[in-house]
Amino acid sequence: xxxxxxxxxxxxxxxxxxxxxxxxxxxxxxxxxxxxxxxxxxxxxxxxxxxxxxxxxxxxxxxxxxxxxxxxxxxxxxxxxxxxxxxxxxxxxxxxxxxxxxxxxxxxxxxxxxxxxxxxxxxxxxxxxxxxxxxxxxxxxxxxxxxxxxxxxxxxxxxxxxxxxxxxxxxxxxxxxxxxxxxxxxxxxxxxxxxxxxxxxxxxxxxxxxxxxxxxxxxxxxxxxxxxxxxxxxxxxxxxxxxxxxxxxxxxxxxxxxxxxxxxxxxxxxxxxxxxxxxxxxxxxxxxxxxxxxxxxxx
Amino acid sequence: xxxxxxxxxxxxxxxxxxxxxxxxxxxxxxxxxxxxxxxxxxxxxxxxxxxxxxxxxxxxxxxxxxxxxxxxxxxxxxxxxxxxxxxxxxxxxxxxxxxxxxxxxxxxxxxxxxxxxxxxxxxxxxxxxxxxxxxxxxxxxxxxxxxxxxxxxxxxxxxxxxxxxxxxxxxxxxxxxxxxxxxxxxxxxxxxxxxxxxxxxxxxxxxxxxxxxxxxxxxxxxxxxxxxxxxxxxxxxxxxxxxxxxxxxxxxxxxxxxxxxxxxxxxxxxxxxxxxxxxxxxxxxxxxxxxxxxxxxxx
DNA sequence: CAAGAGCGGTGAATTTAATGCAACGCTTGA
DNA sequence: TCAAGCGTTGCATTAAATTCACCGCTCTTG
Numbered sequence: 001x002x003x004x005x006x007x008x009x010x011x012x013x014x015x016x017x018x019x020x021x022x023x024x025x026x027x028x029x030x031x032x033x034x035x036x037x038x039x040x041x042x043x044x045x046x047x048x049x050x051x052x053x054x055x056x057x058x059x060x061x062x063x064x065x066x067x068x069x070x071x072x073x074x075x076x077x078x079x080x081x082x083x084x085x086x087x088x089x090x091x092x093x094x095x096x097x098x099x100x101x102x103x104x105x106x107x108x109x110x111x112x113x114x115x116x117x118x119x120x121x122x123x124x125x126x127x128x129x130x131x132x133x134x135x136x137x138x139x140x141x142x143x144x145x146x147x148x149x150x151x152x153x154x155x156x157x158x159x160x161x162x163x164x165x166x167x168x169x170x171x172x173x174x175x176x177x178x179x180x181x182x183x184x185x186x187x188x189x190x191x192x193x194x195x196x197x198x199x200x201x202x203x204x205x206x207x208x209x210x211x212x213x214x215x216x217x218x219x220x221x222x223x224x225x226x227x228x229x230x231x232x233x234x235x236x237x238x239x240x241x242x243x244x245x246x247x248x249x250x251x252x253x254x255x256x257x258x259x260x261x262x263x264x265x266x267x268x269x270x271x272x273x274x275x276x277x278x279x280x281x282x283x284x285x286x287x288x289x290x291x292x293x294x295x296x297x298x299x
Numbered sequence: 300x301x302x303x304x305x306x307x308x309x310x311x312x313x314x315x316x317x318x319x320x321x322x323x324x325x326x327x328x329x330x331x332x333x334x335x336x337x338x339x340x341x342x343x344x345x346x347x348x349x350x351x352x353x354x355x356x357x358x359x360x361x362x363x364x365x366x367x368x369x370x371x372x373x374x375x376x377x378x379x380x381x382x383x384x385x386x387x388x389x390x391x392x393x394x395x396x397x398x399x400x401x402x403x404x405x406x407x408x409x410x411x412x413x414x415x416x417x418x419x420x421x422x423x424x425x426x427x428x429x430x431x432x433x434x435x436x437x438x439x440x441x442x443x444x445x446x447x448x449x450x451x452x453x454x455x456x457x458x459x460x461x462x463x464x465x466x467x468x469x470x471x472x473x474x475x476x477x478x479x480x481x482x483x484x485x486x487x488x489x490x491x492x493x494x495x496x497x498x499x500x501x502x503x504x505x506x507x508x509x510x511x512x513x514x515x516x517x518x519x520x521x522x523x524x525x526x527x528x529x530x531x532x533x534x535x536x537x538x539x540x541x542x543x544x545x546x547x548x549x550x551x552x553x554x555x556x557x558x559x560x561x562x563x564x565x566x567x568x569x570x571x572x573x574x575x576x577x578x579x580x581x582x583x584x585x586x587x588x589x590x591x592x593x594x595x596x597x598x
Numbered sequence: 599c600a601a602g603a604g605c606g607g608t609g610a611a612t613t614t615a616a617t618g619c620a621a622c623g624c625t626t627g628a
Numbered sequence: 629t630c631a632a633g634c635g636t637t638g639c640a641t642t643a644a645a646t647t648c649a650c651c652g653c654t655c656t657t658g
Contacts, residue, residue: 001342003302019635032617034636039616043300046382053625055634061382068378072371079367083345083360276573319605331646333607338645350606352654 001076006040007069009033010048014066018055074140074275081278091120092280097133097142098125099200099267100225101245107146110291114284121280129198137272143281146288148242149200149265157273160289165264166201167246167254169232169239176238177253184208184261192238193228194218200265201240208262242267244295267292300375305339306368308332309347313365317354369439373574380577390419391579396432396441397424398499398566399524400544406445409590413583420579428497436571442580445587447541448499448564456572459588464563465500466545466553468531468538475537476552483507483560491537492527493517499564500539507561541566543594566591 009026013033016022023033041047048062058066081092098107103125111123128136130150136142138155148164150156168187170177176186188209194216195202202216209216219237222228228239233251244267246254269288271277277285308325312332315321322332340346347361357365380391397406402424410422427435429449435441437454447463449455467486469476475485487508493515494501501515508515518536521527527538532550543566545553568587570576576584 003305006302018633020633029618030634031619031636035616038636046386051635053634060385064378064381064385068374071374075367075370075374079363082363086359086363087345274573274575317605318607328647329605330607330648334645337607352605354605 004069004072004076006036007065007072009036010040010062011066011069013037013049013056014058014062017057021055070140071275078276078278081280085279089120090118090280092118092278093122093124094144094278094281094284095124095142096126096144096146097128097136098146099130099133099148100127101148101242101267102146103127104226104245105247106244106291110284110288114287118280118283121284130200130203131198137270140272140275143271143277144285144288145270146267147200147270148267149203150268150270155273156268156270157275158268158270159285160269160292162267162292162295163264164242164244164267165259166204166240166242166257166262168257169229169241169246169252169254171232171236172251172253174232174236174238174253177255179255181256181258183258185212185214187238187240187257188214188216190236190238191219192216192240193220193222193231194240195225195228196221196223199223201242204262204265205240212261303368303371303375305335306364306371308335309339309361310365310368312336312348312355313357313361316356320354370574373439377575377577380579384578388419389417391417391577392421392423393443393577393580393583394423394441395425395443395445396427396435397445398429398432398447399426400447400541400566401445402426403525403544404546405543405590409583409587413586417579417582420583429499429502430497436569439571439574442570442576443584443587444569445566446499446569447566448502449567449569454572455567455569456574457567457569458584459568459591461566461591461594462563463541463543463566464558465503465539465541465556465561467556468528468540468545468551468553470531470535471550471552473531473535473537473552476554478554480555480557482557484511484513486537486539486556487513487515489535489537490518491515491539492519492521492530493539494524494527495520495522498522500541503561503564504539511560 009022012026013019013022016025019034019037020030023030026033037048044065046061048058048065049056050059084091096107107125111125115121126136126142128145128147130147131152133142133145133147134150134152134156137145144159145156168176168182176182176190179186194205197203197206205216220227220231225241225245228241229246229250229252231237232239239252241254242265243254248254269285269292271281271285308321311325312318312321315324318333318336319329322329325332336347343364345360347357347364348355349358383390395406406424410424414420425435425441427444427446429446430451432441432444432446433449433451433453433455436444443458444455467475467481475481475489478485493504496502496505504515519526519530524540524544527540528545528549528551530536531538538551540553541564542553547553568584568591570580570584
């Protein structure tokens with residue numbers, strides 16, 4: 001909408017780092033853009049950018065103004081969704097930042113269910129590590145985040161929380177697969193394939209190992225749980241993943257790890273604190289919360 | 300700020316009920332205003348007003364848009380306050396909707412304390428019954444509400460809650476004044492002076508009386524606790540008020556009413572749900588919460 | 599029942615605001 | 629030392645918003 005145009009341009013300048021570049025992107029003259037900004041600064045009574053020899057950079061006030069713009073934009077989107085809802089359109093778009101574990105089974109199923117009732121609603125799913133997911137929320141790049149063991153939790157408003165134990169992933173013919181429940185030391189004694197340190201599962205593994213005077217020393221370390229799931233079929237390593245990201249009968253087997261060795265973590269559904277969600281996102285969040293609640297209590 | 304001008308005009312039209320009247324108020328032509336609205340409706344893709352033979356009225360979409368404007372405006376005010384805070388100005392304005400009981404002692408003292416540290420911050424205090432107070436919050440007419448026994452609590456985000464018993468107010472030479480604690484029946488047996496039904500104290504008195512198969516039958520019924528306090532000195536009636544609105548040694552005496560007869564109510568500090576407060580309001584709310592916490596526990 | 603007041607809306611003229619163009623002064627890196 | 633890239637500014641130009649005059653309509657009122 002046009003009344004936010006100046007803000008949009010300010011954001012573009014902040015991103016480009018220079019008025020001229022941003023002007024080119026926006027298909028207007030540098031002088032027009034320069035004047036818009038000057039006019040805004042005049043009216044607002046504060047300067048938004050530091051003028052550097054090679055361009056401009058937002059100052060603190062500018063950062064605040066930019067944040068204000070993001071909230072305004074998000075609230076406008078919510079307004080639109082409310083209106084669409086009112087006029088019976090049931091349209092909308094939901095953007096979700098989530099941990100990898102949600103990608104194979106849980107989210108596809110939930111989205112499909114939701115879209116049966118609301119075919120006008122579209123989705124964006126962005127896989128993010130737990131830190132990025134929270135950033136996405138704070139910058140209004142996502143409506144919802146579904147994250148295993150988030151880190152900072154500032155600005156993160158928890159909508160729902162479910163405990164999630166970590167499972168060992170094994171080839172069916174792996175010697176450990178004979179036991180119904182594994183000890184952590186057994187997993188560590190074997191060569192193991194672990195997620196990288198940015199990932200929630202690892203964040204639980206490391207202190208648990210240290211607690212037993214051991215260390216996680218992966219043969220293969222990776223960002224990708226998909227790689228973990230497939231690799232254990234090639235070599236007798238032990239992989240790790242939370243329950244919601246696993247389904248048996250896909251080649252590998254999953255085994256519980258003793259709770260006393262490795263405490264369960266939490267899968268959290270959250271949104272940006274203080275933000276009012278668009279209708280579609282709100283409804284989907286409600287559905288997710290119910291679905292998480294109904295998860296097989298694998299504890 | 301100018302980018303909200305169209306919204307401001309829409310709000311003015313909604314208030315005035317007619318484009319021509321609103322245009323006159325805003326010192327522009329009716330046709331200019333008409334075009335602004337038409338343009339906005341065009342851009343937004345929805346009509347905001349029903350066109351009636353005698354003027355216009357907001358439709359449901361318009362109501363939503365107006366609400367959106369109010370939140371935008373309030374968020375802009377918060378932005379300004381953040382910037383002011385940043386530049387070390389420590390200025391700001393806090394608007395409070397409160398019950399009468401807060402007016403004589405509590406709020407004046409708290410405001411004075413706050414202003415010692417922040418002389419640049421100004422205040423508006425609006426006495427509202429509990430229903431109006433919540434409306435004020437919802438319409439962003441107040442930053443904070445401090446209300447005894449609020450009614451609806453939708454959109455009311457409780458920041459702090461303290462229990463408040465109701466006291467009987469008596470002339471010092473009133474026969475009942477001899478007892479340290481009164482039974483409710485004694486109060487009702489005497490002629491009494493009670494607040495009107497919109498007021499929280501009354502909302503507790505009525506069911507408590509009914510519970511004993513009695514009824515509140517006031518000799519004088521009033522909106523004003525000030526009148527109650529003064530009237531009991533003229534005639535031997537029993538008045539009622541919560542502790543925070545009373546201080547002894549102002550002519551009358553206060554007596555506890557047995558808790559089993561008349562349960563205590565709650566004084567709630569709250570804000571509009573989902574709204575981010577300006578810096579000054581936020582700080583003052585924090586101070587109020589602490590002060591309420593530290594109140595002499597009269598229970 | 600007709601006249602008039604009050605309403606929202608429209609077309610053309612006019613005023614105001616925003617933009618484009620060309621050029622300046624400045625810093626920086628080749 | 630020179631060219632490239634930056635923000636900025638005066639002036640001409642274009643686009644947008646406003647005004648003015650007027651239409652058609654509905655309801656009230658004498």
